Amino acid sequence: MPDVTAPAVPVYDCSDPDARVEGLAAAARAVRAGQLVVLPTDTVYGLGCDAFSSTAVRSLLAAKHRGPDMPVPVLVGSWSTIDGLVLGVPATARALIEAFWPGGLSLVLPHAPSLSWDLGSTKGTVMLRMPLHPVALELLREVGPMAVSSANISGRPPASTAAEALDQLASSVALYLDGGPSGDPVASTIVDLTGKQPRILREGAVTRAQVAEVVGQDVPLG
DSSP: OOOTTSOSSOEEETTSHHHHHHHHHHHHHHHHTTOOEEEOOSSSOEEEEETTOHHHHHHHHHHHTOOTTSOOOEEOSSSGGGGGTBSOOOHHHHHHHHHHOSSSEEEEEEBOTTOOOOOSSOTTEEEEEOOSOHHHHHHHHHHOOEEEEESSOTTSOOOSSHHHHHHHHGGGSSEEEEOOOOOSOOOOEEEEOSSSSOEEEEOOSSOHHHHHHHHTSOOOBO
16 A cells, blocks of 8 residues: 655655765756756755756746746856856956855856856846755766756745745655755855956855955945
8 A cells, every 4th residue: 555645756865875875866867857856055945957958947937936037046066167157257256266165155147158048037147156065066066057046936935944845846846855954044145247346236145345355355235
């Protein structure tokens, strides 16, 4: 007789080594198949998919009940990945990457025009971050760049646990990687490097003073 109490969507406890290996392998297969997965990050839980699959990104936006007017950020698993995604990496970006990646800093840069992706209304830019979470990094290094947004329905609180994400997103997601509580849901700091001078669009985990110290100048907010 089937177990009627079993969850409809697999949830892998990544604190268990065997479940972690199984879950990461299943997540990689799901991402490559254009499906959505929930993964832990160092800020809040993320809802992710293949960054290069327009269909998967549309599914992500639909699961969040969100339109393309708010583009989906991209998470990467290494410093070097950024070189193939953007038009050019200025010295300021290199300095910020070396200082704060992996961690709570997102960079907005002009994306490489050759890339065939549709992350929403990006106006030729992409927001990139390398998260400081071992499960997220392992998956990203296996599948490559992922479009990742907070694992919640728009207007509701971001999920800080896999259970909270499951409660909101349910079966719109292929599987959930449970990495334990994410801690305080502090958003990443967003630095816009598309203009002549750096600009902070949102101050979060990395302070404005820390950014200014690395780039060697005051960085306006807003």
